[in-house]
Amino acid sequence: MSALLALDLDEATAADEPQPGAKDVLHGSILYLEGITVSFDGFRALDDLSLYIERGELRCIIGPNGAGKSTMMDVITGKTRPDLGSAIFDRNTDLLNLSEPEIAAAGIGRKFQKPTVFEQLPVFVNLELAMRANKGVWATLFARLSGEQRDRIDAVLHTIGLIENRDLHAGALSHGQKQWLEIGMLLMQEPRLMLVDEPVAGMTHQETERTAELLVSLAGERSVVVVEHDMEFVRSIARRVTVLHEGRVLAEGSMDTVQNDPKVIEVYLGA
Amino acid sequence: MLAALRERYPLADVIVLGALAALVIAVPILNLVVPTDSPLHISTFTVTLLGKYLCYATLALSVDLVWGYCGILTLGHGAFFALGGYAMGMYLMRQIGDRGVYGNPLLPDFMVFLNWPELPWYWWGFSSFPFAMAMVVAVPGLLALVFGWFAFRSRVTGVYLSIITQALTYALLLAFFRNEMGFGGNNGLTDFKDILGFNLQADGTRVALFVVTAIVLALSYVGCRAICASRYGRVVVAIRDAEDRARFLGYRVENFKLWIFVASAIVAGIAGALYVPQVGIINPSEFAPLSSIELVIWVAIGGRSSLYGAIAGALLVNYAKTQFTSFMPEAWLFVLGAMFVLGTLFLPNGIVGLGRRWAK
Ligand SMILES: Nc1ncnc2c1ncn2[C@@H]1O[C@H](COP(=O)(O)OP(=O)(O)OP(=O)(O)O)[C@@H](O)[C@H]1O
Ligand SMILES: [Mg+2]
Numbered sequence: 001m002s003a004l005l006a007l008d009l010d011e012a013t014a015a016d017e018p019q020p021g022a023k024d025v026l027h028g029s030i031l032y033l034e035g036i037t038v039s040f041d042g043f044r045a046l047d048d049l050s051l052y053i054e055r056g057e058l059r060c061i062i063g064p065n066g067a068g069k070s071t072m073m074d075v076i077t078g079k080t081r082p083d084l085g086s087a088i089f090d091r092n093t094d095l096l097n098l099s100e101p102e103i104a105a106a107g108i109g110r111k112f113q114k115p116t117v118f119e120q121l122p123v124f125v126n127l128e129l130a131m132r133a134n135k136g137v138w139a140t141l142f143a144r145l146s147g148e149q150r151d152r153i154d155a156v157l158h159t160i161g162l163i164e165n166r167d168l169h170a171g172a173l174s175h176g177q178k179q180w181l182e183i184g185m186l187l188m189q190e191p192r193l194m195l196v197d198e199p200v201a202g203m204t205h206q207e208t209e210r211t212a213e214l215l216v217s218l219a220g221e222r223s224v225v226v227v228e229h230d231m232e233f234v235r236s237i238a239r240r241v242t243v244l245h246e247g248r249v250l251a252e253g254s255m256d257t258v259q260n261d262p263k264v265i266e267v268y269l270g271a
Numbered sequence: 272m273l274a275a276l277r278e279r280y281p282l283a284d285v286i287v288l289g290a291l292a293a294l295v296i297a298v299p300i301l302n303l304v305v306p307t308d309s310p311l312h313i314s315t316f317t318v319t320l321l322g323k324y325l326c327y328a329t330l331a332l333s334v335d336l337v338w339g340y341c342g343i344l345t346l347g348h349g350a351f352f353a354l355g356g357y358a359m360g361m362y363l364m365r366q367i368g369d370r371g372v373y374g375n376p377l378l379p380d381f382m383v384f385l386n387w388p389e390l391p392w393y394w395w396g397f398s399s400f401p402f403a404m405a406m407v408v409a410v411p412g413l414l415a416l417v418f419g420w421f422a423f424r425s426r427v428t429g430v431y432l433s434i435i436t437q438a439l440t441y442a443l444l445l446a447f448f449r450n451e452m453g454f455g456g457n458n459g460l461t462d463f464k465d466i467l468g469f470n471l472q473a474d475g476t477r478v479a480l481f482v483v484t485a486i487v488l489a490l491s492y493v494g495c496r497a498i499c500a501s502r503y504g505r506v507v508v509a510i511r512d513a514e515d516r517a518r519f520l521g522y523r524v525e526n527f528k529l530w531i532f533v534a535s536a537i538v539a540g541i542a543g544a545l546y547v548p549q550v551g552i553i554n555p556s557e558f559a560p561l562s563s564i565e566l567v568i569w570v571a572i573g574g575r576s577s578l579y580g581a582i583a584g585a586l587l588v589n590y591a592k593t594q595f596t597s598f599m600p601e602a603w604l605f606v607l608g609a610m611f612v613l614g615t616l617f618l619p620n621g622i623v624g625l626g627r628r629w630a631k
Contacts, residue, residue, distance in 0.1 A: 077519055079515070079519075099523075100515075100518040100519055101518055101519075101521045101522055101523045101524075104518075104519055104520055104521035105521045109519070110519050112515075112516070116513045116515065116516040117513070117516070118508065118509040118512045118513055118516065118517075119512050119513075120508055120511075120512050121505060121508060121509060121512070125505050128502070128505070129502070129505060129506060129509055129517075129520060129522075130520050135506075135520070135521045135522050135523075136523075136526075137503060137523075137526050137527060137530050140501065140502040140503040140506055141498070141501050141502070141503040142501070143501070143502040143503075185520070189520065189521075
């Protein structure tokens with residue numbers, strides 16, 4: 001039932017916002033989650049969740065604490081295995097059969113809710129390790145940075161505003177800067193799908209605005225899924241919003257549609 | 272110019288390698304050339320003691336590689352050291368030939384004593400030095416490979432991993448105690464006569480063993496440093512700091528842990544192999560869980576994840592141990608415990624951390 005609802009919504013938005021391939025929902029999707037159920041000791045963190053992300057889309061996911069947003073990202077990135085359901089990336093990659101590194105190599109990058117960077121390593125090295133490259137044991141043992149790669153890292157350092165801190169240990173950065181560094185690491189990975197969990201928590205107003213700009217600029221070329229509690233931020237970037245509640249999709253559509261949905265008002269925005 | 276040089280050749284590395292080079296040159300001269308009655312003369316006893324310390328330093332280096340850099344608190348590294356030692360000991364036993372107490376040309380004394388009819392298959396080949404040296408590397412390496420493969424694949428971490436490394440060395444301790452195992456049981460392997468045909472009691476052989484030990488320590492240091500400075504080494508540190516993050520960046524964490532563990536076990540095995548001809552015995556007590564814990568204390572006191580800290584810790588603690596055990600042997604464990612507690616409380620980065628703070 002929820003799958004049908006989601007399909008309807010997809011078509012509805014596809015009509016007012018034409019995108020290449022959006023008509024054929026399954027084939028235009030970069031990510032296809034169907035009937036995902038995750039239980040922790042009998043408690044259903046995700047309950048028959050279905051979600052489709054289009055190629056190049058920027059999707060915001062909102063929902064009250066404990067709605068299952070992070071758990072959904074855990075499922076997509078291989079950290080948590082669902083009890084039921086299927087997760088297909090890019091038409092034919094079955095994510096449920098892959099390990100975390102394989103999923104990363106397939107082109108899915110993730111920013112954690114709690115900023116996680118390599119605190120004891122310099123900012124520059126954090127980005128170097130994130131860089132898309134052969135990540136095998138031998139390859140890394142003999143890896144040398146080319147001039148081109150150095151330039152790319154420097155370019156990302158500029159983008160995330162940490163060029164001055166390139167040799168500083170990441171542990172010495174402020175909370176907001178760590179968020180930025182993690183976003184930078186995501187950029188270095190060049191994933192086709194980015195999952196960004198609460199990117200602006202702990203950021204100043206200005207930093208938040210810059211993050212919004214960055215994420216908007218990334219969409220199109222890449223697909224981006226953003227989980228955020230900051231409604232102003234969501235409003236500023238979202239074209240489509242999915243509301244999760246108790247492990248299910250409660251509503252989906254434009255920010256206005258969603259905000260006026262009585263179910264949503266009841267469980268979330270009205271609270 | 273100076274800054275570039277400093278970056279290329281960090282002071283600590285220069286000091287470590289310089290000190291080892293100085294020892295390699297000075298010790299042979301002071302022992303073999305300087306006359307015995309000169310105050311500058313170093314006795315052969317001291318040479319061997321120094322050699323033993325350097326073996327411990329090499330072992331500490333291997334512990335730092337996995338604990339300091341990869342965050343795997345191994346409490347069983349003594350096992351790899353002992354296995355390397357046994358491989359060398361087996362070669363040395365074969366070198367005895369028919370000069371044993373029983374004069375049996377085919378079997379070591381303890382096998383004659385146990386009425387064994389023939390040499391067990393796993394002793395075959397140990398009369399050959401190259402074969403024995405290959406085993407010094409292969410046996411600890413393979414054990415680490417198999418152990419690590421299971422442990423890291425099933426994502427055992429933290430305290431649980433430490434406990435199973437203790438269990439590993441304890442199991443080996445019990446096994447090697449058994450006479451039926453064919454490694455001399457309780458007594459281990461001893462009464463060695465010579466190595467590569469050179470008399471082990473001769474001053475020249477002792478000095479040569481010392482020199483080889485110092486060179487091996489230097490090479491291990493350079494090797495470990497190279498590993499840590501490579502991108503591989505950075506990934507290892509990254510895994511220590513945020514394992515999940517490393518996984519989601521596409522690194523197969525278990526492989527990175529596995530290979531650093533194997534490399535470290537090999538270094539430990541080589542240290543054990545150099546230790547045995549100098550102390551003249553290898554027995555199951557080297558597998559004692561307590562000795563493996565001691566190694567970690569050396570590294571903690573010296574200072575983790577710097578490599579030179581591990582060397583400093585091993586030298587300092589063992590020097591203190593030699594001093595203490597000569598006049599108050601029963602107090603040593605308390606002193607060691609106190610050093611550990613005070614060290615972790617007041618010197619979280621060990622003595623090298625203190626040095627770095629002074630330098631600033
Ligand atoms: N490993 C786990 N074991 C048991 N329960 C878990 C586990 N992970 C998540 N949960 C539970 O699943 C539910 C969903 O958690 P999740 O972290 O996905 O929520 P969220 O939507 O990201 O919330 P928040 O906005 O607070 O980050 C919560 O009730 C949480 O307590
Ligand atoms: Mg969350």
